Amino acid sequence: MEDALRLHFNLTATGFGFLSAVYYYAYVPMQLPVGILMDRYGPKRLLTFGCMLCVIGTFLFTDTHLSGVSAIGRFMVGMGSAFAFVGVLKLATMWLPENKLAMVAGMTSALGTIGAMVGDNLIVATVNHVGWQPSMNWSAVFGVVLAVILWFGVGDHPKHVFTGPESETMDKKFKDLAIIIRNKQIWINGFYGCMVYLPTTVFAELWGIPYLRHAHHLTDAQAAFANSLLFFGFMIGAPTMGAISDKIQRRKPTMIIGATGAAFMMSFILYMPDLSSKALNLSIFVLGLFYSAQTIVFVVGRELSPAPAAGTAIALTNMIVMIGAMVLQPLVGRLLDMSLKYHHSLDVPTGVALNKVHWLYSAADYRLAMTIIPVGIVFAIISTFFIRETYAKASS
Numbered sequence: 001m002e003d004a005l006r007l008h009f010n011l012t013a014t015g016f017g018f019l020s021a022v023y024y025y026a027y028v029p030m031q032l033p034v035g036i037l038m039d040r041y042g043p044k045r046l047l048t049f050g051c052m053l054c055v056i057g058t059f060l061f062t063d064t065h066l067s068g069v070s071a072i073g074r075f076m077v078g079m080g081s082a083f084a085f086v087g088v089l090k091l092a093t094m095w096l097p098e099n100k101l102a103m104v105a106g107m108t109s110a111l112g113t114i115g116a117m118v119g120d121n122l123i124v125a126t127v128n129h130v131g132w133q134p135s136m137n138w139s140a141v142f143g144v145v146l147a148v149i150l151w152f153g154v155g156d157h158p159k160h161v162f163t164g165p166e167s168e169t170m171d172k173k174f175k176d177l178a179i180i181i182r183n184k185q186i187w188i189n190g191f192y193g194c195m196v197y198l199p200t201t202v203f204a205e206l207w208g209i210p211y212l213r214h215a216h217h218l219t220d221a222q223a224a225f226a227n228s229l230l231f232f233g234f235m236i237g238a239p240t241m242g243a244i245s246d247k248i249q250r251r252k253p254t255m256i257i258g259a260t261g262a263a264f265m266m267s268f269i270l271y272m273p274d275l276s277s278k279a280l281n282l283s284i285f286v287l288g289l290f291y292s293a294q295t296i297v298f299v300v301g302r303e304l305s306p307a308p309a310a311g312t313a314i315a316l317t318n319m320i321v322m323i324g325a326m327v328l329q330p331l332v333g334r335l336l337d338m339s340l341k342y343h344h345s346l347d348v349p350t351g352v353a354l355n356k357v358h359w360l361y362s363a364a365d366y367r368l369a370m371t372i373i374p375v376g377i378v379f380a381i382i383s384t385f386f387i388r389e390t391y392a393k394a395s396s
Helices: 002-009 013-041 043-062 067-081 084-095 098-130 132-153 170-181 184-196 198-216 220-248 252-271 277-303 307-342 363-370 372-386
Strands: none
Touching (some): 002 132, 013 043, 013 084, 013 170, 013 307, 043 084, 043 132, 084 098, 084 277, 098 132, 098 198, 184 277, 198 220, 198 252, 198 277, 198 363, 198 372, 220 277, 252 363, 277 307, 307 363
16 A cells, blocks of 8 residues: 555655554553553453454544544554454463463464455455555454454453452562563563564565565566565464474574574575566565564563463563564665665656655665665574573473
8 A cells, every 4th residue: 555655645755664653653662561451351351442442543544634643543553453462372371281382372473464464465456446545444344343253252261260360469460570571581582573573564564565566576466465475474384383392392493493594585585686476476485484483482481481471471572573663664764765865876856755756766775775674683593592492381
């Protein structure tokens, strides 16, 4: 929807990056209160509430020509979405065996990518057919249905388990949070997750499709399909990486192999010239397989923390992971605009606004701006040498 949104709200690449990143300005700081609330009150009510916030925010986003109002809607969607991943993994810690948590985290992430994978292809078709506003409104209507399903379909804990989510006071939850925040290992582990997740937050979620269209001259449909293969690779890789990690009872080897493969494949996609559509599709799919090792960080965060604070630990880890999107999505847009303005091979016509010349971005502009991704993953590989191996055992 890049072209439609930039024209509708009169946005430069920097403005478009900011509008996307507003989601994370709500999502990231909400993680800590969400984690505490999940541990205290359970997922059922909070997941339903979060879903309805997404619905209201989406309707607000589509029903305006003012970029400021749309940003408020986007902010509300980010706030509501903050409950989703933490809520599902909290349910997993309550309902499923502890020794399968890495595989479960991978499966949860894999299921989440189905929406992105379908969305990449479906949204292109619906936007081209009916426009972006009806497309978004339909998704909001589906959100109302989903909220009803959540309310009647989710149970906070198994009936045979006596200790429910109200078993500990909020004071105890804040003490757990203080312990987790002071744990340096949680922050290093989260940094790894943040950097290895950049192929999603910076490439697939925002700049990947424009890059494939402008730098490799793919059609809208071809670019959307290629981009969706990243999620398809992630969908297969995440539970597989988790299962391998559970099987060998080691976390770090899988994390190192995944990040190394992701750094190589991301560099190949960005810097190898004249790739065919088939080569791009295969490369992006393999990138998805490798960087799916990122999901293991949520299990490591859980294993570095006390069991009653599982939701808080997962939420803090998720917050650190998503800081990358909050900062780097608008930064890449800014770098694109700067490269467009100053790149020696491009001359922007005098008097033409930047939001009207997105078609002038060259492969070199995108490669310069998105060099952040492979460089960040290399730093993630280095960080693994400072993470303590948990041997797939939770902290007492």
